[in-house]
Structure formats: C-alpha cells, structure tokens
Amino acid sequence: METTNVDYKAERAGYYKVLVGLLLLTAVTFIQPHMFMTDSNFMVQMFIGTVKAWMILIYYMHLKGEKLIGWSVLFSLLLVVFFYIMVIIDVNHFQFLDLSHITSEVTSSGAANASAAH
Amino acid sequence: MSKTYFDETHCAIGHPKSTFMQWMLTVDHKRIGLMYAAVMFTFFFVAVATALAMRFELFAPGAQFMDGDTFNQAFTLHGVIMIFLFIVPGIPAIFGNIVMPLMIGAKDVSFPRLNWFTFWLYIAGCIIAVSSLWVGEGFADTGWTFYAPYSLNTGTNVIMTLVAAFVLGMASILTGLNFLVTIHRLRAPGMGFFQMPLFVWGIYATAWIQLLATPVVGITLILAILEKYFGIGIFDPSKGGDPVLFEHLFWIYSHPAVYLMILPAFGIMSEIIPTFSRKEIFGYRTIALSSASIAGIGYLVWGHHLFTSGMSDMAKVIFSFLTFFVAIPTGIKFYDWVATMYGGKIVLSTPMLWALGTLITFAIGGLTGVTIAMVGVDIHLQDTYYSVAHFHYAMLGGVAFLLFAGMHYWFPLCFGKMYSEKHAKNAFYLQFIGFNMLWFPMFIAGYLGMPRRYFDYLPEFQIYHQVSFFGAVIFITGLVYMFVTFYKGIKNGEKTTPNPWNATTLEWHLPSAPPPLENHSKVPYVDFRPYEYKHGEPVVKFDYVTMKRID
Amino acid sequence: MANMLNGFEGARAATFAADVEQAIVINFWISIVLFISVIGPMVYFAWKYRENNVKDEEISDVTHHTTLEIVWTVIPTALMMVLFWFGYTSMSALRTMPDADTAITVQVEGSKWKWRYEYPANKDGFVHKLGGAYTKPIQDENGKIIEKGTMDKSALYVPANTNIILEMTAPLDDVIHAWFVPAFRMKEDVVPGRITKQWFNAEVGEYEVECAEYCGTDHSYMYSRVVVLPKAEYDAWFESNEDTPKGNYLKSGDAILQQHGCKSCHAIGTDKVLVGPTLNTRVLTKEQVLDVINNGQDKLGYAMGAMPGGNDLEAMGFDMTTAEEVAAYVAGGMKGEQPASFATCSSCHGEDGAGLYGTSPSLVSYDVDLLRNVLKNGKEGMMGKMPAFPYVSEEEISAIAEHLKK
Amino acid sequence: MGHEYVPEIATDRDGNEYEVQGWQGDFYGGKLGFWLFMLTEVMMFGAMFLALTYYFSLHTADFVNASASLNRYLGGFNTVILLVSALTMGLGLLKMRVGDIKGAKLMIWATIILAIVFLGVKAVEWTAEYNHGVFLGLDALQSGNAHSKPFGEILFFGLYFTMTGLHGFHIIIGIGLMLWLLKRINANKVNQGHHILHFNIALYWDLVHLIWVFVFPYFYMIGAGDVTGGAH
Ligand code: HEA
Ligand code: HEA
Numbered sequence A: 001m002e003t004t005n006v007d008y009k010a011e012r013a014g015y016y017k018v019l020v021g022l023l024l025l026t027a028v029t030f031i032q033p034h035m036f037m038t039d040s041n042f043m044v045q046m047f048i049g050t051v052k053a054w055m056i057l058i059y060y061m062h063l064k065g066e067k068l069i070g071w072s073v074l075f076s077l078l079l080v081v082f083f084y085i086m087v088i089i090d091v092n093h094f095q096f097l098d099l100s101h102i103t104s105e106v107t108s109s110g111a112a113n114a115s116a117a118h
Numbered sequence B: 001m002s003k004t005y006f007d008e009t010h011c012a013i014g015h016p017k018s019t020f021m022q023w024m025l026t027v028d029h030k031r032i033g034l035m036y037a038a039v040m041f042t043f044f045f046v047a048v049a050t051a052l053a054m055r056f057e058l059f060a061p062g063a064q065f066m067d068g069d070t071f072n073q074a075f076t077l078h079g080v081i082m083i084f085l086f087i088v089p090g091i092p093a094i095f096g097n098i099v100m101p102l103m104i105g106a107k108d109v110s111f112p113r114l115n116w117f118t119f120w121l122y123i124a125g126c127i128i129a130v131s132s133l134w135v136g137e138g139f140a141d142t143g144w145t146f147y148a149p150y151s152l153n154t155g156t157n158v159i160m161t162l163v164a165a166f167v168l169g170m171a172s173i174l175t176g177l178n179f180l181v182t183i184h185r186l187r188a189p190g191m192g193f194f195q196m197p198l199f200v201w202g203i204y205a206t207a208w209i210q211l212l213a214t215p216v217v218g219i220t221l222i223l224a225i226l227e228k229y230f231g232i233g234i235f236d237p238s239k240g241g242d243p244v245l246f247e248h249l250f251w252i253y254s255h256p257a258v259y260l261m262i263l264p265a266f267g268i269m270s271e272i273i274p275t276f277s278r279k280e281i282f283g284y285r286t287i288a289l290s291s292a293s294i295a296g297i298g299y300l301v302w303g304h305h306l307f308t309s310g311m312s313d314m315a316k317v318i319f320s321f322l323t324f325f326v327a328i329p330t331g332i333k334f335y336d337w338v339a340t341m342y343g344g345k346i347v348l349s350t351p352m353l354w355a356l357g358t359l360i361t362f363a364i365g366g367l368t369g370v371t372i373a374m375v376g377v378d379i380h381l382q383d384t385y386y387s388v389a390h391f392h393y394a395m396l397g398g399v400a401f402l403l404f405a406g407m408h409y410w411f412p413l414c415f416g417k418m419y420s421e422k423h424a425k426n427a428f429y430l431q432f433i434g435f436n437m438l439w440f441p442m443f444i445a446g447y448l449g450m451p452r453r454y455f456d457y458l459p460e461f462q463i464y465h466q467v468s469f470f471g472a473v474i475f476i477t478g479l480v481y482m483f484v485t486f487y488k489g490i491k492n493g494e495k496t497t498p499n500p501w502n503a504t505t506l507e508w509h510l511p512s513a514p515p516p517l518e519n520h521s522k523v524p525y526v527d528f529r530p531y532e533y534k535h536g537e538p539v540v541k542f543d544y545v546t547m548k549r550i551d
Numbered sequence C: 001m002a003n004m005l006n007g008f009e010g011a012r013a014a015t016f017a018a019d020v021e022q023a024i025v026i027n028f029w030i031s032i033v034l035f036i037s038v039i040g041p042m043v044y045f046a047w048k049y050r051e052n053n054v055k056d057e058e059i060s061d062v063t064h065h066t067t068l069e070i071v072w073t074v075i076p077t078a079l080m081m082v083l084f085w086f087g088y089t090s091m092s093a094l095r096t097m098p099d100a101d102t103a104i105t106v107q108v109e110g111s112k113w114k115w116r117y118e119y120p121a122n123k124d125g126f127v128h129k130l131g132g133a134y135t136k137p138i139q140d141e142n143g144k145i146i147e148k149g150t151m152d153k154s155a156l157y158v159p160a161n162t163n164i165i166l167e168m169t170a171p172l173d174d175v176i177h178a179w180f181v182p183a184f185r186m187k188e189d190v191v192p193g194r195i196t197k198q199w200f201n202a203e204v205g206e207y208e209v210e211c212a213e214y215c216g217t218d219h220s221y222m223y224s225r226v227v228v229l230p231k232a233e234y235d236a237w238f239e240s241n242e243d244t245p246k247g248n249y250l251k252s253g254d255a256i257l258q259q260h261g262c263k264s265c266h267a268i269g270t271d272k273v274l275v276g277p278t279l280n281t282r283v284l285t286k287e288q289v290l291d292v293i294n295n296g297q298d299k300l301g302y303a304m305g306a307m308p309g310g311n312d313l314e315a316m317g318f319d320m321t322t323a324e325e326v327a328a329y330v331a332g333g334m335k336g337e338q339p340a341s342f343a344t345c346s347s348c349h350g351e352d353g354a355g356l357y358g359t360s361p362s363l364v365s366y367d368v369d370l371l372r373n374v375l376k377n378g379k380e381g382m383m384g385k386m387p388a389f390p391y392v393s394e395e396e397i398s399a400i401a402e403h404l405k406k
Numbered sequence D: 001m002g003h004e005y006v007p008e009i010a011t012d013r014d015g016n017e018y019e020v021q022g023w024q025g026d027f028y029g030g031k032l033g034f035w036l037f038m039l040t041e042v043m044m045f046g047a048m049f050l051a052l053t054y055y056f057s058l059h060t061a062d063f064v065n066a067s068a069s070l071n072r073y074l075g076g077f078n079t080v081i082l083l084v085s086a087l088t089m090g091l092g093l094l095k096m097r098v099g100d101i102k103g104a105k106l107m108i109w110a111t112i113i114l115a116i117v118f119l120g121v122k123a124v125e126w127t128a129e130y131n132h133g134v135f136l137g138l139d140a141l142q143s144g145n146a147h148s149k150p151f152g153e154i155l156f157f158g159l160y161f162t163m164t165g166l167h168g169f170h171i172i173i174g175i176g177l178m179l180w181l182l183k184r185i186n187a188n189k190v191n192q193g194h195h196i197l198h199f200n201i202a203l204y205w206d207l208v209h210l211i212w213v214f215v216f217p218y219f220y221m222i223g224a225g226d227v228t229g230g231a232h
C-alpha cells in the first residue's frame, strides 16, 4: 500500500461507515431469532455472518482490487466448502446411523434426568 | 579464485567468526538446503535401520526377536520418520532451497530469516519426535496415521509424537509460504509463469498444498491432544464422538500430502529428461498445468483411504470416481516425458538412468494406485501388503528415486566436483534390482490376503517375505554404495565446470561451481524458454560477468 | 489345518467374489496396456536414439503434436471410466444388503483381540454366543514353531448358500478393527460407536478371518474363521443348545481363559507381565497398593462402595506417614508383623486381607467375587485399563476362580 | 533494514533496463506472505468448524439446547468490543500512513485495552459456566454418570471451550504483537515509510475479528429466540 496520496478524511469516513454497517448487522443478529425467519435461524445467522465477513475482508482488510490475494482467499474458501460438502454428505448418508451408538439421544439415565430438568 | 557459498555467508544474527556458528546461523538458501540434506540423511538412516529390522522380523512366521509391541513401535517410527521427517520436507527443503532461487534468478528466498527459523523449527520437531523414544512409555505405537480411538487409548508416548508432527507441519507450512512469495515476487525480469523451469512449477504446486492442507492435520493433531488431556469428546465414541471424523480430517491433509511429495519429484524428472535428451521438452504447458491440476484435484479425493472405514457407500462411490481424475494428468505427464525422448540424443548418464528407472517404478506404483482406486477392489486390498507395496513403489520408487536422481544431477552444482560415474551406475543397478525384488512380491502377498502391520503371519506368506528380505539386503547395499560414491566425490572428485551437463536452465549459468554467495553475478533478463536446444547445444548463452546474452 | 487360507484359490467362495475378481482381471489387463504404452516407447527410444547413434544435426525439435496429445488424454480417460465402472459394480454387489427377512443376521463384536458372534434366538429362545480368541502358535527357544496357532472350535458357523448379514460393532472403550475374509474379498471396519454391516453368501468350506485394521499388541493374532456348513447340519445345530456344531467347548478354567482372550493380556503360570498383571496368585506390587492408598479405587463395584483414598482415608484414622510400610506389608503377602495402621484397612478388607463376604475385595486371592466384579465392571488402575467382559457367565467365573487357585 | 537498499537493474539484449525486485524492502511480498499465513489460519478454523458442523448435523436439537444456555448478552457485548477494536486498529494504521505517529500509538493502545476487556468478559463467562458445573473435565461433560449431558451437548461444549479458547489465545498473541509493534515504533523501526509490520498486525487483528464473526452466531445464536426457552 502506497503511503503517498492518502486521503485521510475519506478513508476515515469509510471506516466509520463500515463500522455502522457492522453494528447494524450485529443488531439484526440479535433481533432476528425473535422477529423473522425463526425456522431457519441457523441459515440466517450464517448468512449475516458471511455478509459481515465480506465487509471486513473488502474494506478493513483492503481486499478490493487485490487480484492474486483475492483469488487465493477464494480458492481456500472453496476448498473448505468442498470439505464440508463431502464430509456432511458422507455422515448423513451413512446407512446405519440410526442404529449407531453415537447418535443415540441419551447417554445415561442421569442424562435423561438432566434434560428432563431442563 | 572467486569465493563460493562455502567460503562466506550472511547470518541471521551478527557475524560470528567460527565456521561452525556461520553454518548454524546462516540464512543463505544453499547452505540451508545442504543442512536439511545432512539432517534428513541422518534420520533417514534410523528409519532404514528400522525397516531392515522389520524385514528381519518378517523373515519367518512367529516372533523372531521382536514382540508385537516392539514391532508396532518399529513401523510407527519408520512411518513417522519417513513421512514427516524425510519425504514431506524432502525435495522442497533440499532442492527447493538450493536450486529454486537459482532457477528463477533470485538472490535468495523472499524471507531468508524465516527460512533459517524454519530450519530450526524442523530440527526441533525432529528432536521431539526422536526423543520420545526414551521419554515416558516409549515411542508411539499407533502407526503413522494416529487413528482415534487407538491413539487416545494407548499408553505410549503419543502426545510427544503428535506435537512433533505438529511442529514439523508448521515448518512445512512456513517453507511453502516462503516459496510461494519467492516465486511470485522474485522471478528475474521477463520471466513469466510459463518461462519458469518445470521444477519451479513443481515446487509452486507443492507449496500450495503445504500451505493449505497442512493446517488441517495440524488442528486435527491438536484436537487429539486436547481429547487426551481434557476429554473434549470429539473423537471419543462414549461421548458421542465419531472416530470416522478423525479419519476424514487426517486424510484431508494426508492425501494431498502424497502429491506434495511427488510433484517436486516430477519437477526433477522434467529437468533431467530434456537435458539428457538434448532437446526441448515436449508439451511444456501441459506438464506445468498438470502439476497444478494434480495439486488441485488431489484435494478432492482423500476419501479413497476410507473405503472400508464404515463411510457411507454414497461417499465411497463419489471419492472413487474423483480419484481416477488424478491419474489422468499424471498420465499426460508420462506421455510428454516419453515424447520428449523421441528424436533426441539420449545420454545415459547416472541422473538419466535414475529418471528412466523411476518412469518404470512409478508407473507400477501409480497403476497399482489406480487398482485400489476401484472401490470394489480396494475393499479386498485395503490394509493389505498390496497397498503397502503401492505406496513404497510411489514414495520410494517415485519420490526417493527422483530425489536420488536430483542428487546426482545437481551434485556438481552444489560441490563443484564430480562423483565417479562408474560406481554411481553400479549403485543404481543394485538398487533398481533390489527395490523390485523387495516390493514386487508384496503385491502378490497382499492380493492373497496378507494384512499389513502384522509382525507374525500365516506360513503361506513366508516365500514372499523371504524374497522381499533378500531384495531389501541388495537394495540397502546399493544405497550404502551410492552414499560412499557421493562421499568420495565430495572428498576427492574431479573439479567440474559450472555446466557439466550442457543444461539450459538458469542455475547452470553461474560464474562458478559451487555458486558464489549471492548467486548470479547480476540478475539476467529472461526472454527465452527454459529448455531451448538447437542441435543438441543450449541456445541461450550468457556472459557470466555481465549476465548478458551472447548467443 | 493344511492351508490356513482355505478356499482362497477358488475365488468363488462367496457369491460376489467373482465380481471383484472380474474387476481385478480387467484392471490387470488395462494396467498392462497402459504400462506398455509408456514403458514400451521409452525403452525403444532409449535404444534407438542412444548417444552415439544420433548426430547433433539430426535431433528433432518437435514440442507439440495436437492429435497425439488428444489421443493420450482421451483414451486413458475412457479407460479410467471403465475401471471406475467395474469398481462401482463390484462394490454394489458387496454392499447391497440382502433382504433381512430371508437372511440370518449375526451380531459381530470385535474387541481387543477377539471376535464374538451372537445369533438370533432359536425356537427354544436359546441364543448362541460363539467366537473368542485365537490360540497363538507356540515356538521353541530357537523361534521354530512347534505348534501352529488355531481357532479351535471358536468360529462363525453359517449355512451354505444362504444370505448372512453381519451387524458389527466394537465396545465403546475399544478401538477400530476390521473383519476381513480374503477368500470372500470382503472387509469392513468395526467401529466403536457405530454399527457397520456386511453380508455374504458362501459355499461349504472353512475360511480365515483376519483383523485388517491396526489395533495394537495382538493385531497380528486377531484371527477368526468362518465355517460354512451344509444347511441341514447347520439347522440341526442351531435348534439345539450345543455350543458349536463341532461339539461343546471345553469348560476347564484354562480353556475359558483362552477362549475369552484373557491370555493375550495376562500370563498364567509365568511371571511375565503382558498387558495386565499375571494371574498366578494375587500379589499386588508396592506401587499398586500405594496408588490405591493415595487415590482410592471406585471402579470395582463392590457393595461396600468406593474405597477412599488420600485425605478420606486419613479421615478414617489411617496414618498416611505409614503408607509405605503398609504397602510393603500388603505387597509382601501379609507376612511378618502387621503395621498398626493396617487396622483401618482391616475394617473393610478383613484381618487377613481376604475381603468381607463379597462386599469388599480380597487383597490376597482372585476369589469369585473379585473376578465377577472385575469382569463386570472392568478395572482401571495404575497398570492400565482392563475392559469389561459382561458376557462371561457365572459358571465360567467359578471355573476360572477354581483354576486360579491351583 | 532495507533503507539503503538500491534495487538492481537487469538489461535485456536491446539494452532496455528493468528494475529487479529484491527480497529486501518488498512491501507487497510482506503483505502477500502474511495473507498466505492467514489462509493457514482460515484452514485451521475451517477444519474446526467442519467438526462442529459434523456434529451439529447429527445432534441439531442438543446443539440448540446447549446454545440456549450460553450468555448471549456477554457474547454480544464482546462482539461489539471486537467491532470497535477493529476500527481503532484501522484508524491507527491510517494515522501511521499519514505520519501521525502519536495518534497511531494512541489507537494501538486503545485496541490493546479493548482486547483486554474482551478477555475479561470471556473470563467472567467461563467462570460462570464453571460454577454451573459445565466445564471440560467436570462431570456434566463426561459420559455415563448421573450428571452427564446428552452427546450433542457434550460435543457442543467440548468444541465451545476449544474454539473460544483458541480464539482467546489468538487475542493474547495479538496483544503481544501490538506491544511489540509499539516498541518498534518507539525505536523508529516502524514509521510512515516503512510500516509493513503495522499493516500486517492490523490484518491479523481483522482476522481475529473475522473468526469471531462466525464463532459468535454459531455458538451463541443458534439457540436464540422462541424455539427454546431462551437464556437462563
Ligand atoms: C508419493 C506418494 C503417493 C503417490 C504419488 C500416490 C499416487 C496415487 N495413489 Fe496412493 N498412497 C500413498 C502414496 C502415494 N500414492 C500412501 C502413502 C498410501 C497409504 C497410506 C497408508 O494407509 O498408510 C496410499 C494409498 C492409496 C490408496 C488407499 C489404499 C488403501 O488404503 O486401501 C489409494 C486408493 O485409491 C491410492 C490411490 C492412488 C492413486 C490413484 C494415485 C495416482 O496419483 C497415481 C497416478 C499415476 C499413474 C496412473 C501412473 C503413471 C501413468 C502412466 C503409466 C500413464 C498411463 C496411465 C493412465 C493415464 C492412468 N493410494
Ligand atoms: C518415504 C517413505 C518410505 C520409504 C523410503 C520406505 C522404505 C522402506 N520401507 Fe517402509 N513404510 C513407509 C514409508 C517408507 N518406507 C510408511 C509410511 C509405512 C507405513 C507405516 C505404518 O503402517 O504406519 C511403511 C511401512 C513399511 C513396512 C510395513 C510394516 C507393516 O505394515 O507391517 C515395511 C515392511 O517391511 C517397510 C519396509 C521398508 C523397507 C525395507 C524400506 C527400504 O526400502 C529402506 C531403504 C530406504 C531407502 C533406500 C530410502 C532411501 C532414501 C535415502 C537414502 C534418502 C537420503 C536422504 C537424503 C540425502 C536427504 N515399510
């Protein structure tokens, strides 16, 4: 990043704008479970997270206009996504999952009590 | 006579007087590369000794001189050293350091001090790994795969081995990072990505794997350590944890890791074949791009190690399908290399012998890899000696053989001297024969149902193990022979010119052999392809003082 | 037992073995073709263009040939897809479970280092439980094998030409194993916490089972066998309450210890410490006793409850400074003068350390109560962790106790 | 280092001159290197989120239950703290780039203080959980005893302590790095013309924030709302 020609005021204003955006999104994070789309809570939360992450990457981390770095980031994210897809496909297609101990709901009689008391 | 990198060096801290300290603190990429070689070679002999001990034990059914536990520690030690201390850092740490910056006309890597630090991190990892032999309950007995829950239950010193693997992983990441930045930033002016020598492409593809795959195994090992200490439950079935998840996470790294090993080795092949065919390489671009695509596709196929793990059948089919697509770019490379030989003038010097020998052994290693990529067949062959033979053909007959090829090829560059061609060739023949005798019978034994990691076996398999034993003896004799030849070469080999092979790439256009401290006297301008030959002579010639082209 | 891998050669032992074999053969020929397509030209070029056969001016400078490049991309790709297809179909044959109604479902448990099989109840409601550990080969001093290893009668007995489904798992505190029959070309891991299944349909014969997933000390001895019987013979046995179609198991204490795999961890008759202590007589070491005095012991499940350790013990009047002395006394087999603070111990373990009527453990012998509790609850101590063996029956426990007394 | 470094010149056959990029004083190289390092962090946390998602897909209800018992307000407070600290960090870098060394230092101090507040809140949370009997090694997270929680909850809390712990560890390292940065600034090793260190530490801090952006909703928010009883 060049140090010449820094438009201090404009960049500072940019920082504040992004901050406001992020704060707003955080607020949405908080009210969403009580207000809207409550049945897909997890998805919405992750979506908001992604938007926030994108803003941080682009503005705070100056990814805008960075070709090489941008593609590298994208590539590694795509890899992670592929790992998720395959691993989750695998476990959810495991034929004998319902019979298996690791998915049984209750670990012991004690746990049954504990969750009953919940 | 001008000074070489043996005579002077830059240091990480201060300017020590003693030669010893100058080596310890050096930031010069060539010295660091040599030190890696020396250390690896030392540990390597530990692993070879364990391998020989295992072969002794397997000479006949029944316990010879080891019990089950000792044998289990032996193959773990062998696997861990071979993989984490030797072959994963292997070619990148040695030749990536020594020749890659020379090949792109750089003065050093991008972060020379980080390079120095990485070397010592590597040493720390080695020390932790090896010292766990004597600390606590002895070396881990988990196999190099550390499968949970076995690694969580066993009483041996798994934690130290895990920590060592983690530290070595860090070193590997930092090496990759350093090389990536170097290749992106420090190429000589005019050298685009498609003017880079193919070894640099191999290192580049490998560096991406080191960078992006290693952290996954790093965190997996940390999770295993936390599991052992705090019982977080992730891999513990009695708390709902799933052992299969560990296998996924482990192989997400460890499969790409096998391509991390082989890609720079392929790079060496791509250097040697055109040089000794006196001819420009066939299909430069496809070879370069296939390195990249092997690295890319390599991330997608880890599941082929889980064909019998209790993974869902759906995932088995998908992973089997994807696995075949790594074989295709590899095949393309093979055809390109052979096509390079067409119409050339083939000089069978020792490096070329090793390269051609490897074409044979790795073809066997790779094609048997394709066999076990067939899911129905792998259900029979998984965890038998068939897969052991496959990966020794791939790692020893592929990576280590090409490392040897590279050692012969760049020997004059590193030391300015030449080994005895006659002895080097004899050593090659011994090893080539010994190797095939050692591992080929194991394909048959594995197919007939000889499981791996057995210290005692059913009498039917004895004949295969015995042939294999004699193969090992021949092989290791050849190995020792080779190292003696090298040693003699270093001590009192003939002096050589900077370009004894008539090679074309930039590392041969140096003012002296061994190279001076800051490499090329001036950075050249690159407006040529890496392997240009005309009538068997390199096209590009330099004035080694001004580094201007004079052809 | 002339040939341990009985039945392998035929390659038709199980119905789907032929599919796998076919896939292997196809792969073999395709591999040969591909190998020759690379190595053939290589050898030829190395010979034809050898150094002194080529003049410098004759060296060609081809670097591209589009048609060739397409050919050597497309044809191998097609061949790879052929291989994938046969890999896939042979896997489908192996992995498509038959209809459970027409098949026999056997529960398989793999644990360190034995295989156990549990059948569905027969007409009388009797449940056959088979399997056990492999008897290791015996070597003389020179390492020569004088007696081959054997499964004896412990095996999986199934009828011929019938679909058998195996429902497999491992105990939660155990590790992964794999049930592998080379002759059938089948294997699948046995994973603690998961249920995995495989099936087969085989012809009469005996076939070796091997553990193919590394599992520790005796991984190399975790064999079992599948004995496929003519249907009538199987049915006759299944409806009976005979132990196995080959007769009943020996009920001697030694045989029981062998069958349940106790001997892979415990030496009996020698002082060698394998994984757990030797089971000659119960001689605790000083370290073991000290460990219990300091940390207590609450895994055994005696009626009296957990044994207090450290501070709790002191609160009962035990003098911690004499711990060493007491430990030495117990380790020495309770001979010589009794340390004064052993009084605290004897309030639970009895004057002579022989335990109190099954409510607290004996310190000197493997009585039935100690055995029962250890087998039921497992035992975790300073030597390590012994898994529980809940399926060892009451008679068997008595027989073991009887045997250990000798 | 690198102040007096004069780049080398390479000359082609026609005598045209090209500046050679050396490893010394390579701002972009430093930045690229650091980004690559951060990618390794992404992969590392990616793998942990993978384990988390794995068990979430198996034990969705348990996860939601367990999440509901976390203190969302403290978590939310920490989110805001990190948000503001990312701002102060950014402003600090901006000031450095225009040569306002004093302002930059002030901003770095502000970031450090916010980071410490974050850790403080974390400590309060963990103590509360400990007192509730939910902590690594306590009975509730062991199997087979009277207090055992269901599998999903054991796994949720196991990963919760691991991941927030690792994140906290990153914050601690960040504080160390910032203190070191201040030292370098005072020694005039980092200044307007040579601020790659400041730049990279700012990037690091953003990464720490970025990870929290996912850690927070994944642990604290999936159990929010009317699906379950809400916070305790
Ligand atoms: C350097 C290391 C290396 C390399 C390069 C490879 C390369 C390959 N490997 Fe290998 N493999 C290992 C190291 C390696 N492997 C290790 C260490 C293990 C076991 C780990 C353990 O369990 O401990 C293993 C295990 C392993 C398994 C699991 C076996 C099991 O546990 O059951 C599988 C299954 O698919 C597999 C497949 C392949 C394939 C398809 C390739 C392909 O990349 C091969 C491509 C090469 C060729 C195809 C040959 C050359 C080309 C031609 C001759 C041209 C014509 C051919 C075609 C166009 C197809 N490997
Ligand atoms: C790079 C990897 C590598 C190499 C080279 C070797 C080399 C050899 N290995 Fe093995 N091996 C493994 C990696 C390797 N191995 C792994 C990962 C396992 C699995 C472990 C597990 O199950 O967990 C294994 C398992 C394994 C087994 C199976 C154990 C079992 O399952 O029961 C056996 C059995 O005989 C064996 C033997 C040998 C022998 C005789 C050699 C000989 O060929 C030894 C001679 C070696 C060489 C000749 C190499 C030469 C290289 C150099 C000399 C380099 C010099 C270095 C520098 C100058 C820097 N190895």
Ligand code: CUA
Binding pocket: C110, C111, C113, C176, C177, C178, C211, C212, C213, C214, C215, C216, C219, C220, C222
């Ligand atoms: Cu059980 Cu190996």
Ligand SMILES: [Cu+2]
Binding pocket: B254, B255, B258, B301, B302, B304, B305
């Ligand atoms: Cu693989």
